[in-house]
Amino acid sequence: MDKYKKYLALIIVGSAIILNLILYRAETQIKGDPNDNSFQYSLVNRTNWVWENYGCPWKLECLPNLVDHNVTYWAEGYALPFYYSHLPQIAIVASYNLIVEPVSRLVAMPYSLYAYYNLTKYLLLAFFPLPVFLAFVVVGFPLIPSAIAAFFASHFSTDGLYGIDPPSFLWRGWGLTSQLYAIFFMPLGLAFTYRALINVKTPSRWPEGTPGMVLVSVFLILTTAGHLGIGIISLLSTLPMIFLDLNKTNIIKRIKKLFLITIILLFILSYWIIPILLYDKYHIISFWDPIWKFDSYGWYEVVRQFLNGEIFDYLRPPIITGFITLGFFVLILNNQYSVFAYIFILMMLLYFGRTTWGGLIDLIPGMKDFHLHRFIVGVHIASLFLLPSALDYLFSFVKKIINFIYSKLPKSNDFRILYPWSTPIISLIIISIFTPLIVSQTVKYNTLNHRWIGEANSAYRYDEKNFLDLLDHLKTKPPARTYAGRPGNWGNDFRLGSSQIYMLLSVYGFDMSQFLPETWSMMSENDQNFDERVPRDYDLLNIRYIISPNLPAGQAGNQGFPNSAKMIKKSGPFELYEIPTGGWFDVVESPMFVRSNKTNFLNLVYLWHRGWPRTWKMHPLISIEKNPVIPRGMQKQIKMVDEVSYIEESAQNTSLKNIFSDFPFVFPESTVSATISNEKINRQTYSAQVSVPENCRNCFIMFKMSYHPNWSVKVDGQSVEKYAVFPYYVAAKTTPGTHSVEVTHKPHPLKVFLLYSEIIVISIFLAKYLLKKLKSKK
Known part of the structure; x- marks a missing residue:
């Protein structure tokens, strides 16, 4: 029976992945993004520029510049990798240049960096049930409930709450790819932390406890490297694990272990985290971001969302909400796994945000400038660990009913043969009833996503050649910033396909002004003081070029520019102007x-x-x-x-x-x-x-x-x-x-020093560990 359970679990997880591969297949065909993915890919593109210009991977100046360079595209330039996640971009660029691009040349099938970026995003999203399932197995949950819970993990539904639901990542949604990099590893990070802390007999010191501690550290580091905020949420999620039992000696041992895990994480990422803390003053808070992002929604709104099914089951019956609620009460009464119920409580309390807790929440390191509404990710990930227990309880309840019926019915040989299979069959029938109700919302969302990508691609191709001809001409001109409208004026409707032109400029590597996908630069607020009618504003921001739509006289667009702006190129519906600057x-x-x-x-x-x-x-x-x-x-x-x-x-x-x-x-x-x-x-x-x-x-x-x-x-x-x-x-x-x-x-000298110091220290520790292993074999 156990062998069949393993096969069935693998079939369920495989089915979840295959379904995702089918649902999200249009994500690999995108021509232009209408969301935050334009920002994310632009960072990949800039990283690739560093790779090509700094002799990567062989020259010494390569690595420091990969982790700390100026991104010139927006807000008059900003050292984004100094503060923002950059290791995923480096991984994409390195694997593309070292493997994908040479292979594509070898087989004479050109494959662009943009296509590869979309492929990586697509595969992470499609394979998300796999790390979730593995995390459940690491914790010790039963196989079949774990597999079904992993299936459900890809089908959370919210009204754009920025959680782990598909709209957070898809073309039609928000394009939060950096969050996707983080949540892919977060369940395994929490699972291995649980395993490391529940077994207090395993030594935490090096090298005896190395294998377990390495796995914990690797997955938490990968989570944090994907998104620093999600990394902080992950570390906060581990705190209740200190109290897996109330034995004083064990609590002290767990504190030591968790402290060591945190120190390892901070050490590996110290080249990034320490400079952030020291130079946080040059990472400003934007007044353009709505207050709910910083303060979250407060206890009343969060509780209302939960009771209405809006946190897990938007636009469908609250089935996952019901399972999570059931799992919570089941685990509260389970000494072995109750910690996951406490993690869920902690994440919900933190999701209330500053709206409820006021300045108290700022006592947690890193919370003062953090978008507290992103604790929805913590709520979602914590809730995943409630699902297997809920499903297991459901199956146990079905088994009890069958046993009761079996005890009351006359025994026959046929019934005895069917009896061992009755519980799993009936349980799967029940799940099969719930599954279409859960999946239907994801299918509906993706049906439109698939269709709209096709329509947007058709519109994109219609004027793509004209747009690229215009950009080719722009490349021949002296480098300067380009203006193509802004979200609050004619620029919002000035598009190629479904992508605004001001979004696409950075995707193609051009410096632009008046679009702010990030608002952290010292110039990001002042940048918006620009007035397209005033010549001196162009000079102040070095905006030498204007791309505008070809519109009849009297309409918005090219009619409000200074008289000194002269058209230098017209290509289809696009007009390129040049204006004198200093x-x-x-x-x-x-x-x-x-x-x-x-x-x-x-x-x-x-x-x-x-x-x-x-x-x-x-x-x-x-x-x-x-x-x-x-x-x-x-x-x-x-x-x-x-x-x-x-x-x-x-x-x-x-x-x-x-x-x-x-x-x-x-x-x-x-x-x-x-x-x-x-x-x-x-x-x-x-x-x-x-x-x-x-x-x-x-x-x-x-x-x-x-x-x-x-x-x-x-x-x-x-x-x-x-x-x-x-x-x-x-x-x-x-x-x-x-x-x-x-x-x-x-690159900042402190960052360079910390980076190479880490490499040296890690190399020494790794060499010592390998030497000890070799000696022990002899």
Whole structure:
């Protein structure tokens, strides 16, 4: 019987995977994404650019730049891998360049990086039941209930709550691929942690407990590397496992083990996590994100969602909700597995968010800037571990009924033969009744997803050649940013297929402005002060090109641009305009200094953007450091106290002032008139010749890229102090005369040191472990 159970379990899990492969097959045929996958693939594309330009995989400069480079596509550039997950992108790019692309050339079947990216996403989504099933087996749940629960794992349904339900990842949905990278490994991470902590006799020290600890660490590291936020949720989910029993000695041992697991994770990812903690100030909080993302929904709304079936069974009968509720009560009474019920409670409490807990939740490390609504992932993953017990209880209940009936009926040889099979057959019949009700919603969603992808692809192909011809022409022009509308104006309807043009520009590797798939750059808020009718706004952001629809006179689009914008290319429904800008560099006067935190300066920059001082090229210096370097000769120094209030530090009267009722700026002595020439871009280095006029006492060379500590500046070949100037660009002090300037984005020295230190330490430990194994065999 056990052998048949194994075969049946494998058939069920295999069926779940095959069904997913069929349902999601259109995901491999996508021509353009209308969601966050355009952002995700652009990161892959930029990583591939690093691979091609830094001699990967053989040169020493390859690895540091892969894990820490400037992504120039949005918000005037940002060191996204410094803060955001990047190992999945590196894995995709490395496997493509080392395996997929050479094989495709060998067999004369070209296969693009974009197609490969979609294939990896498709396979992870389709095979998700497999790691879920393996996690259940690791924990020790019965095979058949585990297989059925793994089948159900791909069929959660919500109204766009960003959980593990298919709409979170599909073309029609949100495109949360980084979350997919994380949740694929999260169940195994929790399962192996449970196994490591429940067996307190297994040593946690190295090397005796190495195999088990390695598996725990690997899956938690992979989860965290996929999505840092999901990694934090995973670690929080392990805390109730400390209390698998209330024996004081065992609790202390589990704390030690869990501490060791956390230390291993933090050590392996320290090159990423430590710099994030030290330079979090350069990762701002966006006012464009709705407050519910940061604070979640509160206890009342979460409970309402649960009771209405909206967390697991949106638009269908609450079957999974019922199973999860049953599993919760079954496990609460089960000493061996009750911890998974407690994990579910913890995740639900955390999902209530700041709306319920207020500032208390900020006591948890990493929660202050975290989107707390993403604890829905913790709720979903925790609920998976309730399903096998619910199904097992259902089968046990069926068995009891059959036994009762069997005891009351006359015995016959035929009945005795059927009796051992009656429980599994009837149980599977019951599950077969529930399964179509559960799967139907997924099928309905994917039916439209499949059809709409086909329709979008047809529309995409219709004008694809015209669009690519336009981009080919754009590649021949000097590099600068491109404007193709924004989500709040004509840009939202300006599309190729179902993808907005401003989304596609980064997919094809072009720097653009006014679309913010990420809002963490120091320039992301200030970027939105742009007005497409004002020529100087184009110059400030170095937006030299405009792509607009070919519309009749009087309609939105190409009618609101400055007169200086001249059409240079027309291709089908697309028009390409060029507008004069000063390029990547400018010379400005900075006679005042502003101190702030990472959000209080935003209104001040807006006021400056619309005011006269900016017109006369007065760009205040600004710093969010506690002890900033302040150059000599500042006429005014102010400190922002909140979003609208400041004190004038350079004045005797330090009373609180308001940026709107008091004038916070100074006027320059004159408008600087400098000459910029010979601009060049070499990988991540931007250079130019700058001629600074005489009598310019507080002149700074401004580089039009968002400020970050990773930038280094050389003037006349010598490294100089870098500053930030309004709106939040990189700048360096200069003197009258002609100078060469060179601004380079480099991997942070701390990150490089930690990265290579980890490699050395891991290599030493691995060598010692292998030597010990070899000696023990002898």
